[in-house]
Amino acid sequence: MADPGDMGQAVARVEDGPLVRGHGQFVADLRVPGCLEAAFVRSGVAHGLLRSVDLTASRRTPGVRGAWSASHLDDVPLVPAMLYPEGALDRPWPALATDRVRYAGEPVAIVVAENRYVAEDGRDRARISTEPLPAVLDSAQAGRDEVPLFPGLSNVAVDVTVGEPVDPRVWERAAAVVDTTYRYPALCHTSVEARAILSRPEPGGVLTVWCSHQAPHRLRNDLAAALGLPTDVVRVIVPDVGGAFGGKSETWPEYLAVTAAALRLARPVRWVEDRAEALSAGPRGRAQTQRVRLAADADGRFLAMELHTDAAVGGYPHMGAFLPEVTARMATGAYATPEVHVRARAVLTNTPPLCPYRGAGRPEAAYAVECTVDLLARRIGMDPAELRRRNFVRPDAFPYDTPTGFRYDSGDYPAALDLALKTLDYPRWRAEQAHRRAADGTPLGIGVCAYVERSGAGGEFGAVEAHADGTFTATSGCCATGQAHATTFAQVVASALGVDRHLVHLVEADTSVVPRGVGSFASRSMQNGGEALLEAAHRLLAEARRRLAAQADVPEAEIVVQSGGTLHARGRTRTLGELAAHHPLRAEAQVEPPQAFPFGAYAAVVEVDRELGIVRVLRLVAVDDYGTVVNPLVVHGQTYGSIAQGLGQALYEEAVHDADGRPRTVSLLEYLLPTLSEIPDITLEETCTPNPATRLGAKGAGEAGCIGVPPAVVNAVADALQIDPSTLTVPLTPETCWRAAR
Incomplete structure (x- = not known):
């Protein structure tokens, strides 16, 4: 039946x-009588002592109903730490900057007016006096603490180790050891709808908040605690949301300032982030620098792996301090490596704050592991697919306890890889590659990635x-x-x-x-x-x-x-x-189901124009195992979207700042996103290993493309150019590939 x-x-x-x-009804569409609109005065420097904020002219602007900096407020709300409060200890993040600014775009004052146009006029009339300080943008430089962002405290907000240290004799006796570094740049969150909030005080002391958010109960609790309100008088409603991907899980300083202004004026106040704000001052993703070492025996079986990763978490560690540890825990990948040791640090930098971005720590781990596996395969002269097969966790080994402290519930990693290669027609592309190399034709490369991720x-x-x-x-x-x-x-x-x-x-x-x-x-x-x-x-x-x-x-x-x-x-x-x-x-x-561990394998075919450095992705195969799939149409849609974001990470996207920390990618003319024209031929396949810990059997879906695509594409480009993957830096711009081709 x-x-x-x-x-x-x-x-x-x-x-x-x-x-x-x-x-649809998004926050910007809501018609709330008497609603005022907010604009933020933001710091133009990345690091400096805030000497004064003059809002006299702002307040005199016709239509402006209020303008405040921290100096005009008796009690400036503090941003709560999301998931790792230890990293935020003694590092307060005020909703409006008080004595110091720590990234370009940090909110310094809020201007509230009858409409957004007037609010921006008032914003533009504000006068800020800041004494510049040296800016540190690189996590390695910041980690030396020569320029502390919080005087008396280290810029290293979190420093954790995972797994047991590797016996030095393992490296000495190994038949092959590769040691390399990677830089995973910061990415901007580019949801169709950026961040948005509308706060309305109600009669009887009730506060109703509409917000484009992923966790309304968390936002309710945070607003109540930060503003000194009983939890039961705060109501949070999430209307339609135009994308989130992690950047709308948090309670941002703008949310606190808007709500505080609404309470002070006893009127509704709304803020809708525009694209320039989102790109210049909005949340960031990824931003890790990694050093990886991998050892194998004469048969190519992995003996040990070490990873040291530093995440540039921005001016405040409240949102992204936990992400390096997620990367550390996932550093085992799909492999039965006996010894894995990871040191992961969250380092303060004068950049906008880091927060979860689709995949949240897992893409960074997969990139480090999968590019290094290809590097090792190149060193020992083994097909990268075969090297992976030799080292996969066996299907009969589940549940599998990783050296990094996770328990993988179930899986069949060889089946996923075999299906990906069969769907791609791997032998045919290898034959085409050999033909092109013999004829000195356009370089063609094949790259693979086998991933495991954490969900729930x-x-x-x-x-x-x-x-x-x-x-x-x-x-x-x-x-x-x-x-x-x-x-x-x-x-x-x-x-x-x-x-x-x-x-x-x-x-x-x-x-x-x-x-x-x-x-x-x-x-x-x-x-x-x-x-x-x-x-x-x-x-x-x-x-x-x-x-x-x-x-x-x-x-x-x-x-x-x-x-x-x-x-x-x-x-x-x-x-x-x-x-x-x-x-x-x-x-x-x-x-209270335990975490699950979806997995899969991705394969990409690319060609690289030697003269122009342009990468063209000819074919992309994605094989994912999400356990029980309730609606394949929905899951495939999420997979396609995630693949598009993965292609953006590999080929186009990077949040760039100048030497003083000022943003350079302030519009979608500079911050490039893949469009329909850049999406290659994609084939989606699935295996099914139901989640053994739940009645439904589902595992997480929707983030796999961000995890699997970047290593597969980078490995393919390295294969095409016959170079080490570690010599390439994402995004693979034409200049990067042009130089690599030479």
Whole structure:
């Protein structure tokens, strides 16, 4: 019998209709009576002592309703640390700069006016006096503490080691050792909708906040704590969101300043970040410098690996201090390397703050590991695919405890790689490569990447309620930012209850109606949120059985659940709606599944123009294993999007600053993104290894392309030019490849 909930089917997203017709409701679309608009006065220098902020002319601007710097406020709210408070100890981050600025674009004052145009006029009339200090932009330079960002404290905010130190004799006795360095540049968050917030004080002391965010309950708690408000008077609503990818998980200083201004004026205040702000002062991703050492025996079997990675976390460690440790934990990759030792540091630099960006620490680990595997293959003269096969964690070795402290739940890494190479037609491309080399033709290269990533974190809340009219409400603590929760969560609940998915209505992203929740990040929505709803649906069915058993005076074991949400026992039939008619029929669940470890293999074919240095990606194959897939159409869409971002990382994107820390990439003319014209021929395939720790069996999906694409493309370019991958620096600009070709 067909599943009435369409579980596992590629059904169209119910969210798309309103969005493509222009009926979406984003923060900028909200029509709130009396709403004022905010603009921020920002530091023009990357590091300096803030001597004065003169807002006299700003306040005199017609239409301006208020303008404040930290000196005009009795108590400047402090930005809370997100996931690693230890790194932020004794390093306060005020919502508006107080005595010192630590990155170009740091908010110094807020101007609030009747509209955004007037607010920007007022902003432009502000006068800031700053005594410049030397700026440190490189994590290695900053780590020497010659220019401390916080006097008396080291710029190294976090310094962790993972795994046991490698015995020196391993390196001495190894048949082959490679030692290399990589630089992974800082990337800008370029969601279609940048950050946005609207705060409205309500009668009775209630505060309603609309924000483009990934974790509304976290934002509620942070705002309440920072502003000295009871948690129960703060309501956070997340409307439609135009992309997030990690940069909307946090409580940014602008959010605190906007909300403080709204409370002071007793009027709604909105701030919508424009593209120039997002590129020059907005959150950053990646930004790691890595040194890697890998040893192997005469057969190419890995003996040990060491990684030292420094992350440039920006002027404040509050958002990204935990990311280097994520990289450290994932440094084992897909391999059964006996000894792995990692030192990971979060280093303060005079750049905008680092925060999670799609993949959040896992792409950095995959890049270090996978490019080094290709380097070793080149050194010992072995096919890079064969070298990977020899070192994979065996399918019968799961659950596998890594030397870095993770437990991989399940997997079949050789199957994923074999499928990728078969789909690519690996032998044919190797033959074409040999032909071109013999004829001195355009260089062609093949690159592969085998990745493992971490998905899911923390618990999650879910509830399901049946209504007398035959409909159902699913309530989730997650928060959609484009992942199609209204479609896929309905599929999960409907399949469990045996009803049509169109009868299931999803409620989330509003702290006044969802009692608790964690949010959507780290590829956790289906793995955690879907599992919570599935558990709640089964608990609702159990309660329905008990209720019908009592009514019909029969044992629960005799009750049969039929399609259409109908229960049958000894000739008596009741729908779930009928059972809910006289007494609420509702069930809740709080699940705490462990982290899961999706995996896959990517293969890329490229050619490189020797004269122009232009890289052309001819073919890209992605094989991913996400466990149980609820909706292939949604998962494939997320994979395509992630691949596009991975191509951007490999070929185009980099946040550039001058020697004094001023941003150079301030528009999309300088900060390049891949467009449809740059997307190659892509083939998506999947293997399926269900998550053994959950009823649903899902693992995280949506971040794989950012992890698998960059190493595959870089390895392919290095293969084309017959050079070491470590001699290339991403992004692979034409100049970079032109020089490498020579």
